Amino acid sequence: MTVSNNSMTGVGLVTGGASGIGAATVQALLDAGVRRILVADRNEELLHKFRAQLTQTYADADVEVAVVDVNVEDQVKGMVAQAVDKWGRIDYCLNAAGVAGGGGKIGETALEEYERVININERGVFLSLKHQLAQISKQEPLNPGPRSQRGAIVNIASIAGYKAIPGAVAYTTAKHAVIGMTKVAAVDYTGQQIRVNAIAPGWIDTPMTRNSPGAAQMLQWGTQPERCPAGRPAQPEEMADVITFMLSERASYVNGTTWQADGGLMTK
Numbered sequence: 001m002t003v004s005n006n007s008m009t010g011v012g013l014v015t016g017g018a019s020g021i022g023a024a025t026v027q028a029l030l031d032a033g034v035r036r037i038l039v040a041d042r043n044e045e046l047l048h049k050f051r052a053q054l055t056q057t058y059a060d061a062d063v064e065v066a067v068v069d070v071n072v073e074d075q076v077k078g079m080v081a082q083a084v085d086k087w088g089r090i091d092y093c094l095n096a097a098g099v100a101g102g103g104g105k106i107g108e109t110a111l112e113e114y115e116r117v118i119n120i121n122e123r124g125v126f127l128s129l130k131h132q133l134a135q136i137s138k139q140e141p142l143n144p145g146p147r148s149q150r151g152a153i154v155n156i157a158s159i160a161g162y163k164a165i166p167g168a169v170a171y172t173t174a175k176h177a178v179i180g181m182t183k184v185a186a187v188d189y190t191g192q193q194i195r196v197n198a199i200a201p202g203w204i205d206t207p208m209t210r211n212s213p214g215a216a217q218m219l220q221w222g223t224q225p226e227r228c229p230a231g232r233p234a235q236p237e238e239m240a241d242v243i244t245f246m247l248s249e250r251a252s253y254v255n256g257t258t259w260q261a262d263g264g265l266m267t268k
Contacts (some may be wrong), residue, residue, distance in 0.1 A: 010091025050072035070124030186256030202262030230263025
């Protein structure tokens with residue numbers, strides 16, 4: 001499945017790109033040959049630190065950054081415009097910006113917490129898709145041939161898009177919505193050489209899960225061998241390998257799907 005070096009020649013755009021699955025995917029895309037990439041995140045300090053690391057490791061790459069709150073439409077629109085103004089197009093988009101969310105049972109969940117999680121994890125994906133697709137639909141296909149594509153997008157869903165996560169009504173609701181949006185986007189743009197897919201990770205060892213008490217508890221719960229055959233959390237790089245494949249022309253006939261990458265958790 002590994003995408004060979006220098007096989008991906010287009011422009012990358014990753015939201016939530018300064019840490020976790022987003023950062024791992026940025027590096028995977030660069031390893032696959034992408035040499036123009038915009039990394040967006042709302043954490044400005046982390047974003048610039050990550051860019052400095054990337055420019056040392058990938059000296060021939062042109063790495064741009066954008067401080068973006070995906071819940072603010074003008075910022076999302078500006079993010080896409082920044083990439084297009086610099087490079088003329090966007091080809092490989094990952095929408096990875098997201099937050100964990102707990103809050104207890106529905107009757108104990110504050111409206112503010114519900115809206116916070118929904119706005120970033122659902123509204124943020126919608127706004128990103130809206131402006132990415134508006135741009136990609138105007139582009140010429142990247143390469144000639146039957147596998148050619150105008151662009152490809154992957155959204156980060158979750159196994160929470162398929163099953164209830166105890167005490168996480170907002171997160172579960174948002175991830176169900178991401179899977180639905182992915183299907184609608186794929187259908188809306190079918191025939192235009194644009195592919196939209198999602199990935200549904202299980203429990204991933206990322207800063208988001210380590211730094212959130214509720215998510216850390218779910219991480220431990222979801223990787224117990226009696227629930228998850230893998231018996232361990234995944235590393236972000238394992239998700240990045242799948243995402244990079246889904247964005248590449250090697251996945252040219254994959255559209256409107258959500259790939260479960262959960263160590264077998266959903267089989268039990």
